[in-house]
Amino acid sequence: MSSKERMNKKKVLIITYYWPPAGGPGVQRWLKFVKYLPEFDVEPIVFVPKNPNYPIVDDSLVSEVSKDVTIINHPINEPYKWAGFFSNKSSKTISKGIIADEKEQSLIEKLMLYIRGNFFIPDARVGWVKPSVSFLIDYIKKESIEKIITTGPPHSVHLIGLQLKQKLGVKWLVDFRDPWTTIGYHKQLKLTSASKAKHKSLEKQVLNTSDQIIVTSSVTKTEFQNITNKPIEVITNGYDNESTVDFEMDSKFTLSHIGSLLSKRNPEILWRVLNELVNENVDFSKDFQLNLIGSVSKNVLKSLKYYDLSDYINELGYISHKEAIKYQKKSQLLLLIEIDSEDTKCIIPGKLFEYMVSNRPMVAIGPNGSDVEKIIKETNTGHYFNYSDYESLKRIILEHYKAFQNNTLQSHPIGLQKYHRKALTKSLANLI
Incomplete structure (x- = not known):
């Protein structure tokens, strides 16, 4: 300048x-x-x-x-x-x-x-x-x-x-x-x-x-x-407009959570759903993988072990922002988890917006009436569930899996431009 x-x-x-x-x-x-x-x-x-x-x-x-x-x-x-x-x-x-x-x-x-x-x-x-x-x-x-x-x-x-x-x-x-x-x-x-x-x-x-x-x-x-x-x-x-990253879509049905999974951010409703799907659907059990990218608490790992999901976990720890963008683009589904609390209704994770432009559908779980729920619905970038929506959560993940099998799984966002940096x-x- x-x-x-x-x-x-x-x-x-x-x-x-x-x-x-x-x-x-x-x-x-x-x-x-x-x-x-x-x-x-x-x-x-x-x-x-x-x-x-x-x-x-x-x-x-x-x-x-x-x-x-x-x-x-x-x-x-x-x-x-x-x-x-x-x-x-x-x-x-x-x-x-x-x-x-x-x-x-x-x-x-x-x-x-x-x-x-x-x-x-x-x-x-x-x-x-x-x-x-x-x-x-x-x-x-x-x-x-x-x-x-x-x-x-x-x-x-x-x-x-x-x-x-x-x-x-x-x-x-x-x-x-x-x-x-x-x-x-x-x-x-x-x-x-x-x-x-x-x-x-x-x-x-x-x-x-x-x-x-x-x-x-x-x-x-x-x-x-x-x-x-x-x-x-x-x-x-x-x-933001990220630099081009080389990637190939995951061959497995990957659900990826990017960010910290704290003890209180432990969605047992999701682990129960995944446990049932693994036990009920042989194809799902062969294709499914859970990517955990970032810090994961011992409490969350204990819960995953309790629901017999340990063998499906790919725990990567913290990775660079550039690598995180790569995982967002190549994963089949992106997970957004927030603590079920009145205090977390105002929390809008920065990764939400990167998720929205990744062309991958989101599955979000959090408290009723959160700002995240409004943004996801407004932009048509995924589905939002509270901690009691068990049947709905299971149905949507199964629908996404069938779309994955048919090679038609993708996101259909609208009105994202106002969230550009x-x-x-x-x-x-x-x-x-």
Whole structure:
């Protein structure tokens, strides 16, 4: 980008913890916004930690960062590094938001959760707030930046925006990729009543001090409207034009779940259905394979063993984003699983949108009235079931299997364009 082009663009400082080489869904949203913002006369400047302790690393994402984008950084001191001396496995899973059931937690895990929840509010990256504010005050003045954006989680990033707003009066847009105090794992942090109150107070202060709130779901918008009168815009996650990947469709009838399968995200209704189909249909038992791509809890693996499905599992663990795209395109069916809870109605996984453009049908299971259910129905990209839809779930999977046998299994999406990352970035640029 030439200096003349930069002069004609509005500068916006984006403060984020997750940035390549960080892996996982948290990095994708702003990586893509930053990619397209210059096309709408906005010059993004990205502020990130210098030495982060990312729980997942995906070096393939580094190549997606434009060389024209200004990236600035400042050191961060994270307790997860020190926690690793006591239990490296526990510190990594907790930093990912993967928390074992109470009965499965070791004494060390319980202690770490208590410390994490009550001594690091709102989260373990809170130590980055003070040094970042000191650094950015000078940078913002020097570069004459008038607008900033913070994106969380981690929600401590919003405290950087809060202080910059208070000290400099800059216009502040706050982006919530997930809710704050109603996110599922928040209840597992063993919070004292004082800690709960502090979280609520900080959440309210952030919402009411910001100039503009951005959320990823209409359910979260409704939740925040009960706390603040500030304007709230829904800008979902989306899909992008991915580079061409070479693949061959699976010869087996593969059902693939891409992402973490936590203990509470354990769809026993699906395992029961698959168990019955394997036992009732000889052809199905020969063709069926379950791909689990990402972290899988011991509880889920126990359930699969209980339903005699262990022999059908292909457990791959975490793979790069590019490899995940490949599996999305070559799998016969894509699984989207969410916890059956009131708190998860607002969760719209980023992979939903990549699933939608994979040309493969989806089978989704989650709570009634979720935003995911509305999007799937609106785009005709699959079927959505709640945790009591046993007969319907079994019937649809069998229908999909028969289509697989006839070589006619595919998705028939409609109206996807509004979820393209460029279209979503245009909505963001209008707010800026």
